[in-house]
Amino acid sequence: MEILRTKLNRPRSGEDILSRPHLLKFLEKHHNLPLILISAPAGYGKSTLASQWLEGCNFPSAWLSLDQSTDDLHTFLTYFIAAVQSIFPNACQKTNVFLKAANLPPLPVLSMSLINELDEIDQDFILVLDDYHHIHEQVVHDLFSELLRNPPRHTHIILITRRDPPLSLNNLRARQKMAEIRIQDLRFAQEETAAFLEHLLEKRIDQATAAAWTERTEGWVTGLRLAALSMRHRGDIDSLILEAHDSVQYVTEYLFSEILSQQPSAIRQCLLNVSILDRFCAPLIEALLEPDGEQGEEKLNPWDLIEVLQEQNMFIIRLDAKNQWFRFHHLFRDLLQNQLERHRSREVVVKLHSRASVWFAENGWVEEAIRHALKAGDTLSATQIVGRNRQAILNEDKCHILEKWLTVMPEEIKQESVDLLLAQVWVLLHHLAIYALPPILEKIEKIADRETIDISSRGEIDFFRGYACYLQGQGLQSEEYLRKALERIPETYYLARGQAIVYHALALQMIGRKEMAVQGLNDKLRASRSSKGITITRLLGALGFIHLLDCNISQSLVAMQRAQEIASRHDIFYAESWALYVEALIHFLRNELDDALPDFSRILENPYIVHTAVAVDSFCALAQIYQIRQQPDKAQETLKLLLDFAAQTGDPGFIAISLSCQAHLSMLRGDMAQALLWLRSADLIPDASIMLFWVEVPRITKCRVLIADGSDASLQEALDTLHKYKHENKALHNTIQQIGILALMATGYKKQGRIDEALATLGHAIELAEPGGVIRPFIEPGPEMADLVKRLIKKNVATNFVGQILTAFREEHLRAAYPVSSIAQPLVDPLTKREMEILNLLAKRERRKKIAETLFISPETVKRHTTNIYQKLGVNNQEEAVAKAKALGILSPQ
Amino acid sequence: MQETFNWKGIKLETPATYRIVVQGCLDQSWSDRLAGMAIVSQSKGKDAPVTTLTGRLRDQAELSGVLNSLYELHLPILKVEMLERDE
Structure with a gap:
């Protein structure tokens, strides 16, 4: 996110600041508390005091000036972390990553992360x-409250404000976790007034005058400062003021207009102009001046103005160390703005804002350019500024900034401008709010029909249409749209282009032109040596997906591993997580559950940073793995995390998946009642979107449950449905899902007694699965499938692969029979040292002859030992022996 | 949570006439910047003078703005009262 460095700089005022030792001592005394609150109206010297104290104190410190722009959680946190990182560059890195995610995690997660990292x-x-x-x-208040409830040990915050914030201050006061400096503390005492005026006016001030002024201004230092400025010019005090009974703001306004009128006209003019700005620098001041100089006057040199203001200490505050940026004290600025509105016409003010807007835009400060354009009532310019900068910001992957600009724009304009609507679509895409796309796309197209819009924008519309079509499984339309998008989007707009390339390739795969897709991607990869890491990872990711959908597992792995390596090098966890997911998924599909588990777990260490769908599916897979591994407690734990996570997204699609997973687990546990309950009550959201390669697909789990139920009606319903899905996925060239669907169908046929069809279907599934070594879909349906598979062996079909499937069945059966417990159980009759040696070799699946050679004993001796081992373990064969030994903790479970 | 439609009362967006009394003096010329309220100051002899602002405010946001402005003008609030509301 673009940071305005000026917000992080400690404002420095001039040299004539009165030192207030008692207040400085107070800050010193209480600095180790979590919070010091300084609360008083504008102009009481709050910031000056804090700044002065920081200058003299020994601790590292950071400053953050808040304003209306920082009034949202994302921006606030960005600046907060930037402030902390200005002292400790490596702090709060994980929380920072949250700021790049599609959506901020829920507040408890966010605040805990921040507090922990600060700690x-x-x-x-x-x-x-x-x-x-x-x-x-x-x-933001809530986040802050959390921070104050559990204050990090070494973080000490000074909160400067004009009004007490809605935080639990009483609570903090009671627990003595805070100190405060309030109006009464900040009021100047008589001695201070005297000292202050003496310093500024360089002459003696008598007690009576000091007393009068203290009373007059009520100890308000800004009033005193104004008085001093006025007195400097007059040479003396206007005693009229001292006598009148009007209140402070009269004094203020009177003195202020005096000071203004004392200035040379050119300076006065300039001051009024500059009052429209939050911050200014010399070139900007120059830009605001009339191009030909004020009627006949000498043109003011902005540098001179700044010098004069600084010399006279006219409420000017330095914002950076390079002396480029300044601002006025808020009060002074308010007073100037009042004058501006009273003495200048609306047209003049509008012109000033326009000039400011142009200058900011030319110099790359887009948000301020927009604000000033809007203040000038020039919505057209504001829109154009966004339009011109949209591509660049998206190219830099800074969607949050684009979103920020949009929040500043009025609603009506956002609905009318293609540029702004397209920006909104990108923002929605970034937040993964896919369901919200169609209505906006329609709106854009309506406008696009009426007006001419540039080719690049047409290309973007094509991209979004193509993207939406892809997700709906409309391959041909998708490919067509995306192809047009690639023709229309320029090379310079590499973000949009990159996305279009990726989805075009996916669409090609969907319509069966995989080779063309792969070739295209490989060409782009070769050509993009110098591209940013994220582009390459996207291209590789697309390759990985295409191969995966095609069940070309090894190629998919190659692409994903390369992607992971690059993503990890560039520290793009989001991209890395996709690679991790695919690798984990492949392990899962190959029934390498021990390898899948740590990968899924790793993704779920940070469910809020990865793509939401990836997190949800990883939860489902992990829960399944635990259940299969006979760890029902962990399975339930994972399920609970999933249910909470899905509920908190508020997305009905994800919630449906989590409930489907719950039913699926019940089924695996043998709790059919639960599963059937879900079946009858589940609102399966006519999910028209494609199944891709996800592990948990509610529509398929529904069929699983129907088949498990086994009634005639259920089986028929399941088979009819699966038949439909088979055709759908075949049309989409989604081989991966087809395997699972066919396997389920085979089970269904078998239960119906239609063995021949079952075997034929199974054979087809095996044909598709063998090249990639995909085993899991066959294990999933359980013993019914094992039986079918054995029959295939008899028919001599793909014996090697089928053998692997059967081995997997046996292993799973053994695991179920001999679940690994966490407590090692010693045998009544423990194994001897020799027997342990042999058992270890048996675990490596060594044959008797090999064992004999390894141990320099005869095969008969090995046989004798083996028999003893089986007897002591109470088993019948090598596999059981190994399984039970692992279960008892005699062998390590590897 | 009780339904609010049974109550007779005002909402955040209900316009109403308010009277605000502050300590201190304020000139009628400030009216423009204070939601057009009528401003009358009164001296109280030895005690601090008092100013009464009266006027119709279109909603609570406008009221909040006026109260905030009075704060920034260093005028302590003595009383805030709703006189009449729109039905």
Whole structure:
């Protein structure tokens, strides 16, 4: 996210700041508390005090000036972390990654992450949050409250605000976790007034005058400063003021207009102009001036102006170390703006805003350019600014910034401009809110019909249409749209182009032109040596998916492993997580559950950073693995995490998947009642989207449950449905899902007694599965399938592969029979050392002859030992021996 | 949670006439910046003077704005009262 560095710089005022030792001592005394609150209206010297203290204190410190732009959780956190990182560059990195995810995790997760990472900092530091009253978003207050409830050890925050924030301050006061400086503390005492005025006016101030001024201004330092400025010019005090009974703001306004009128006209003019700006620099001031100079006057040199303001200490605040950026004190600016509105026409003000907007836009400060254009009432310019910068920002993968610009734009304009609508679509895509796309796309197309829009935007529309079609399984339309998109989107817009290339390849695969897709991707990979890491990982990812869908497992692995390596090198966990998922999925499909488990677990360490669908499917797979591995507690635990996670997304699709997983697990446990309950009540959302390669597909689980139920009606329903799915996926060239569907169908036929059809279907499935070594879909349906598979062996079909399937069945059976417990159980009659040696070799599946050679004993001796081993373990064969030994903890479970 | 439609009362968006009393003086010229409220100041002899602002505010947001402005003008609030509301 683009950071305005000026928000992070400690504002420095001029040299004539009165030192207030008692307040500095107070800060010193309480600095080790989690929170110091400084709460008073504008102009009481709050920021000055904090800044002064920081200058003299020994601790590392950071400053963050808040404003309306930081009034949302994402922006606030971005700047907060940037402030912390300005002292400790490596802090809060995991929380920072959350800021790049499609959606922010729920607040408890976010705040815990932040608090934990802040807690890792082992050095005391001060963080000042200035102008906290600009924060209105409740979530930000909530985050802050959490922070204060569990304050990190070495984080000390100074909160400067004009109004007490809605945090549980009483609670903090009671627990003595905070100190505060309030109006009464900040008021100048008489001695301070005297000292202040003496310093500024360089002459003695008598007690009476000091007393009068203290009373007049109510100890408000800004009033005093204004008084001093006025007095400097006059040479003396206007005693009229001291006598009147008007209130402070009269003094303020009176003095202020005096000071203004004392300035040379050119400067006065300039001050009024500059008052429209939140921050200014010399070139910007220049841009605001009339191009030909104010009627006959000498053109003001902006640098001179800044110098004058600094010399006179006219409320100017330096924003950076390079002396480029400044701003006025808020109050001074308010007063100037009032004057501007009173003495200048609306047209003049509009012109000023327009010029400011143009300058900011030309210099790359897009958000401010937009704000000023809108203040000038020039919505067209604002829209154009977004339009011009949209591509560049998306190219840099900074969708959040685009989203920020959109929040500044008024709703009506957003609905009318193709540029802004397209921006909204990209933002929705980034948030994975796919369901929200169609209505906006329609709106865009309606406008596109009426007006001429540029080719690139047409290309983007084509891309989104193609993307939506792909997800609906409309391969031909998808390919056509995406092909057009590639013709229309320019090379420079590499983000949109990259996405279009990826989805075009996927669409080609969907319509059966896989070779063309693969070749295209490989060509692009070869050509993009210098591309950014993320583009290459996307291309490789597409390759990986295409091969996976085609059940070309080894090729898929090659692509994904390469992608993972690059993603990990560039530290793009999001891309890495896709690669991890596919690798885990492949292990799962090959029934290499021990390898799949750690990969899925790794993805789920950070479910909020990865693609939501990946997280959900990983939960499902992991739960299944635990259940299969006879660890029902862990399975339930994982299921619970999944249900919570899915519920919290609020997405009905994901919630449906989580419930499907629950039913699936029940089935695996043998709890048919639960599963049937789900079947009858489940709202399976006529899920028209494609099944891809997901492990948990509710529509298929429904068929699983029907088949498990086994009634005539259920079986027929299941088979009719699966038949339909088979054709759908065949049409989509989705081989991976077809295997599972065919395997299920075979089981269904068998239960119906239609053995020949069962075997034929199974044979077909095996044909598809063998090249990739995909075994899991055959194990899943259980013993019915084992029986069918054995019959295939008799028919001499793919004996090697079928043999592997049967081995997997046996292993699973053994695991079920001999579940690994966590407590090692010693045998009544323990194995001898020699017997252990032999058992270890048996575990490696060594033959008797080989064992004999290895141990320098005769095969008969081996046989004798083996028999003893079986007897002691109470088993009948080598496989059982190994399984039971592992279960008892005699052998390590590898 | 009780349904609110049974109650007779105002909502955040209900316009209403408010009277705000603050300590201090305020000139009628401030009316523009304070939601057009009528401003009357009164001196109270030895005690601090008091200003009464009266006017129709279109909603709670406008009221909040006025109260905030009075705070920024350093005028302590003595009383805030709703006089009349739109039906």
